[in-house]
Amino acid sequence: MTLFDQLGKSPDSGKSRQLVTNSTKYGLSLGSYSAEFLELTDDGLAAVSDEASPARQLRARFRCAVANIDVFNKLYESYLNNRLPSQAVLIDKARELGVPEGDALECVETFIVNTKFIGVLRSVGGAERLLGVDAVIDDYLPKSGSSQRSGIVKSDVRAGSPAAAPPEAQHSDTDGAGYDDACFYISPIGDEHSEARRHADLFMGALVEPALSEFGLRLVRADQIGDAGMITGQIINHIVHSKLVIADLSFHNPNVFYELALRHAVRRPIVQISRLADRLPFDIGQIRTVVVDTTDIYSLVPQLDSLRAQIGAQIRAALEGAEVENPLSIFSPNFWSSMPRS
Known part of the structure; x- marks a missing residue:
């Protein structure tokens, strides 16, 4: 009765009894609504205590x-x-x-x-x-003895935490093992909260991942396995060995074009996507690309399902194709046979 008096509620009302019942079922407290005393469980106390870390x-x-x-x-x-x-x-x-x-x-x-x-x-x-x-x-949580991180929510899970990188991102081998279920997402990333980062997050979460779900591939992005903008050994391994690469050519990011060229050199499956606002260079503009008009949210949202279907169709065609065509194979078909052998 003292408790509910402090809460400004009647201890015998239906809502008060429901609160007690729910609290007990969640394991926060002990004692039914007919009990003389209620007490917090150990977890219940830790869940609400200001003294708990x-x-x-x-x-x-x-x-x-x-x-x-x-x-x-x-x-x-x-x-x-x-x-x-x-x-x-x-x-x-x-x-x-x-x-x-x-x-x-x-x-x-x-x-x-x-x-x-x-x-x-x-x-x-x-x-x-x-x-x-x-x-x-x-x-996300503030570290012991530090208040600087309190309330900060990162827009990406970074390397170093259990959810930071999928299992295949931990591989450092160069023989292709561990990449058979990986789709590497080449994308402009940019600094946290930048337009490029928000764009990359939107395309990945709203378009690429849903389109990829039916193929049993796990999506990996560069900032999940290394610092954004840095070309590392793990990133190159993913570019070379992943079963599929999806390249977002928006913003004409130099790192994206560099990584795309590496993928061209190994002649493995690629799917290209881009914003309508970014006119593609001639060399890669001839490759089929899923173009997304992001100028108007009111026209973009109704097209999301259609865009996912287009990306899905391109993924299927890329994975099933016997030959992977790119500017190297089109304009320099002898590139691979003319490579010097050690």
């Missing part, structure tokens, strides 16, 4: 809001480190997990609210993604 608080909140709830935990594990699918897909998944038809929508809505509230559902790379708890602690 940010990392301990997040882990406690995660256990209460997601991990200890079977259907939420299975949804989370199903899409961990991936973009969050559409609500319809999540509802179908909830039904597969045994949620009754009439409860599936509310289940999915509550799952999204919970993961968003505790910070494991974040906008990364132009799409909403479910991140690992350790990745959130490493990349």
Whole structure:
């Protein structure tokens, strides 16, 4: 009664009883609404205590809001480190997990609210993604003894955290092993919050990843495996060995053209995309390119499905094609046979 008096609520109202019941089911507190006393669990105390470290608080909140709830935990594990699918897909998944038809929508809505509230559902790379708890602690939460990072949300998950780079990004070999399920995304990246970065995130999250999903390939972007704008050994390995490369030629970025030329030299599958505003140079303008008009959001949004389908069609054609044509193969077909051999 003291508690609800402080809350300004009636202890016997239906809403108050529901609060107690929900708190108990989430593992935040002990005691039913008919009990004389209520008490916080260890996780409940850590979840709300100002004295708990940010990392301990997040882990406690995660256990209460997601991990200890079977259907939420299975949804989370199903899409961990991936973009969050559409609500319809999540509802179908909830039904597969045994949620009754009439409860599936509310289940999915509550799952999204919970993961968003505790910070494991974040906008990364132009799409909403479910991140690992350790990745959130490493990349988003303030470090012990430091307040400078508090409240900062990065627009990309960087190398060094569990969600920073997919498994194939950790390979440093040069024989092609580990790249058979990789699609390397050559793209202008730019500084955080720059127009180029926002463009890259939008194209990756809204167009490229959805189009790629049916092919079983994992998308890798340069800033996931190294500093943006730097040509590293790992990046070159991805350019050379990945099963597919998708090149975004927008902004006429020099690094993009350099990396595209490397891919041409190994004559492996490429898909080109570009903004309508950027006129392509003659040499690569003859290669089929998916062109995206970004000048008007009101005309862009209705075309998203069509653009994804176009990119998907180009991916399929590139992967199925027996011959990979590019300016080298067209204008210098003897390039490879004339290469000096050591």
